[in-house]
Amino acid sequence: MGGDDDIDGVRPEVAISWQRSRDVYRIDPFLAEAPNAVSDATHSLDQDTVFAELGFCAAAMAHELAKVGGVATIADANGRIVAAWGDRNTRTIASEGGLAPFFSWSESSVGTNSMGTALETRRAVMIRQSEHWLQAFHDWSCGAIAVRELVGGEPIAVLNISCWGSELPGSARKWLETSAARTQNVLRGRAHDSGNELLAVFAQARGRSTDPLVAVDTEGGVVIADDRASIILGVPGNAPAVDPVVRWAPQLPPFIHAARYATKRAAVDSGWTGSTQIFTRFTDEPTSIGIRPVFLHKNLIGHLISFGALAGEHFPQAETGGVLLGRSRRVVALREENRMVLLGTSEVAVAEAVGNEVWLLTDEGRLRAALSGLDKLETDLSDTGSFLRVHRQYLVNLSRIREVERREKGELVLIMDNAENTMVPVSRRNTRAVRGALNI
Known part of the structure; x- marks a missing residue:
């Protein structure tokens, strides 16, 4: 064995x-x-x-x-x-x-x-x-x-x-x-309670604002959207979806990524609010969205998102794929116990979790990341505009994907542009995000 x-x-x-x-x-x-x-x-x-x-x-x-x-x-x-x-x-x-x-x-x-x-x-x-x-x-x-x-x-x-x-x-x-x-x-039962709370908060906010408004769960699934927001997102208007199994999936990947970024930020800062700009199908100019997290019994359950609004921290977005653009960033790797390698994000093709360690496939070869835990690295790179979690064990640089292979049962495999043409599996739960990010 x-x-x-x-x-x-x-x-x-x-x-x-x-x-x-x-x-x-x-x-x-x-x-x-x-x-x-x-x-x-x-x-x-x-x-x-x-x-x-x-x-x-x-x-x-x-x-x-x-x-x-x-x-x-x-x-x-x-x-x-x-x-x-x-x-x-x-x-x-x-x-x-x-x-x-x-x-x-x-x-x-x-x-x-x-x-x-x-x-x-x-x-x-x-x-x-x-x-x-x-x-x-x-x-x-x-x-x-x-x-x-x-x-x-x-x-x-x-x-x-x-x-x-x-x-x-x-x-x-x-x-x-x-x-x-x-x-x-x-x-x-708890999820239904959360859905009902999001409906109530949505109704209260709807009476105070004329901006297109939507309530989403922590993954960006739509619980309810008003008529104008529903057109932008490609979901039914004013159709509550309390049950998480049947919540509407927005047809706008940048919107989903903005909601998930908000979830990460609000999880560590309950007072956080934010705004960004995303491109929609109806205009050549970016549209502003404002995000306000919603809590129930101090537990984050979702967000209210208003189109045309600005609030709190401003974070940039990519025009396609919905991945956060960001500042110049270095990824620290270890070549030896006492020697660090400072890599530009473009030099990293794949990050792979191996136990508690993270290994980087880079232009310098295979190197161990200084950070431990793929979740930590994903968070650290969330504003770089390049990286997407495609599997429990893999984080990939979208700009380093050369080919996408579709297997018999619909599974996706990413083929990277490094010298080895590394093949990275895409888990089923991440397939939609990958398709959206790559516009395929």
């Missing part, structure tokens, strides 16, 4: 995960235990809600788990275990290998495992004994399922059940799916 390409008879989801473990994350299959997780104490209200709901489900099953020598764990979106329940003896054995709170079980940390692999997919994942990438966990059978945001689809947390030296109970998958569905229903 640990390096061979011959994987006949292996389930496809496991084989794909093995390939990621070997080729993307480069995990040593002979690691004896999971690594300590990077501390991450800040949680959104949705995260706390999910942890509480999943914790209730796990605690309710603790007695039954003890009967079969099982343990249940909850991990956050980064694979960091936050709590564990179940058989005391099994938990002791589990702790010796890091299957316990404060250890990381993302695929990028330990390779194929139920929690980390569940974060990479949208269904329950069952990993049996030798299917684990780490040989130290070949005595374990595990199953897990992730709970995801209704808006954006990003994972929030993952629920796991594990047994040592035996197979999982036959009811494990059903229990996982039921627990996740129950938790998703709680989130759906």
Whole structure:
């Protein structure tokens, strides 16, 4: 398993995960235990809600788990275990290998495992004994399922059940799916509350302004737009979409990117407001938009956006693709432990997450970024006008894309213009953004 390409008879989801473990994350299959997780104490209200709901489900099953020598764990979106329940003896054995709170079980940390692999997919994942990438966990059978945001689809947390030296109970998958569905229903109720609050704020603002107005969620999905804003955005006018599953997608990529930039800014500064200019289909001149974040119980739920308005921080935008233009920027890379390389953004083709490290494909070769964490690099480069997140593991320089390949099932693969013509996969949830950014 640990390096061979011959994987006949292996389930496809496991084989794909093995390939990621070997080729993307480069995990040593002979690691004896999971690594300590990077501390991450800040949680959104949705995260706390999910942890509480999943914790209730796990605690309710603790007695039954003890009967079969099982343990249940909850991990956050980064694979960091936050709590564990179940058989005391099994938990002791589990702790010796890091299957316990404060250890990381993302695929990028330990390779194929139920929690980390569940974060990479949208269904329950069952990993049996030798299917684990780490040989130290070949005595374990595990199953897990992730709970995801209704808006954006990003994972929030993952629920796991594990047994040592035996197979999982036959009811494990059903229990996982039921627990996740129950938790998703709680989130759906919160999302409806958020949608109704955005409708109320929209109605209040509509009475005070004559500018075209729209209320959007944190990902830029339209909850409601007045008649004039709806024409600009290409969505139905005055048609409320409280349910996040059916919210309208604006046919204007720069607008979506502006909303998502506002979400990042407001998440760290609750008093933030902003404005920018975007090009629409109806004029050769840019149109100003003003953005005001909306909160419910101190939790960011979306934005009110007015066309023709100016407010707060002004941030520039690109004419096409909706990616933020920005100031001159340097990307710092490490050639050796004591030697830094200062790269212009145009010299960086791709940034790739490998565990907690970020590796840059540059005109100088493959270099490790000084920043740790792809999310941090994405935020740092958000105003450069060039970079777009196309996959959980990849950030690409749009100006360095040479070709776009469309696979049989509609998947997109980007071929970069570096010497190796590096191929970068586009995840399904990012396909629309990539098409919009590249105008294809």
